[in-house]
Amino acid sequence: MTDDTKVTIEARENGPFVVKRLTRLKGEDGEMLETKSVTTLCRCGHSANKPFCDGSHKRVGFQSGAEIPAAGRDRLIAYEGEEVTVTYNPRLCSHAAECGRIAGHVFNPAEKPWVQPDRGSRNEIEAVIAACPSGALALAGPEHLLPHGRAEIEVQKNGPYWVLGLELVGAPPAGEGASREKYVLCRCGLSGNKPYCDGSHRDKGWKSGG
Template sequence: MTEGEGATEERPRLKEYEGEGITVTFEPRRCLHAAECVRGLPEVFDTARRPWVLPDAADPDRVAEVVRRCPSGALQYHHRPEDAVAEQPDSPTTVRRTPAGQLVVRGDLLVTGAHGDRHETRAMLCGCGASGNQPYCDHSGPCAEPDDDDVPEER
């Protein structure tokens, strides 16, 4: 299926937060509230503030490091200038199933969904089939269990 064919949902909404040395993007529907960002750099990521992301509040390399902790891939980044290298995928690619059944995938990924193919470096994919944001997990099925809110660090 190509983009636009058979797609009845609206395109994913992406918010962009530009800084001098780094731009952070956020896709709200993919956020699973692991809170790696707010724990890692509260001066940059503060959900009580608008805008909630201030990329210039810390060194761009540190911001990138914390964004890479986001297990769902809801947060992404690219360095400035625009032609600079974006996030590099993990190698080798890893797939880990959480106790609730989600698939935590990191690497050089091509994920096919309702809006066609997307190149990804991190994703949390639905393992139970209940997600309304397929193929990504949205905690609408068994994976919404409270004891699975924290995703363990990658090994």
């Protein structure tokens, strides 16, 4: 028996994301967008009505299979501190940079190692783990912390969909240690880890406008 109350998202083969019973969708400018019992979201990167699908995937010949290797190795790296250990999987990272925004003294890509847990408090590190939209960062375990107050799907400007609390139907986890409760989905069509984002939008300069 299926649960007709659960919010689910499905990545259609060579087509859009189909979301059922979605109630909260935040646009890239922070506005709440209208949802329907079934909402279709673009994942080819070419819709003229982003974030919604307008059928452009057929016109451009979008392929839902990965055509290039995924960016980042699929492995858990542990950064040990006296009080807390942080794990990181490069394959999952969408380069949202929430870690640097919240605690740049702890998470600094310009330094080696780029994560130094002892430079911050446990509260600061837990705030970063909760804010990390992809689940690339976690506490050792891995233990994923969830943010408060976020919409079920948030559309990032020139970036992916941040998904929270939705069941992704028929897709394996994004990588080792990935969370099933929060993850990021590709909407530029360029990821090597589809349906998940692997940061290719940033690497290839994809823009959501136009």
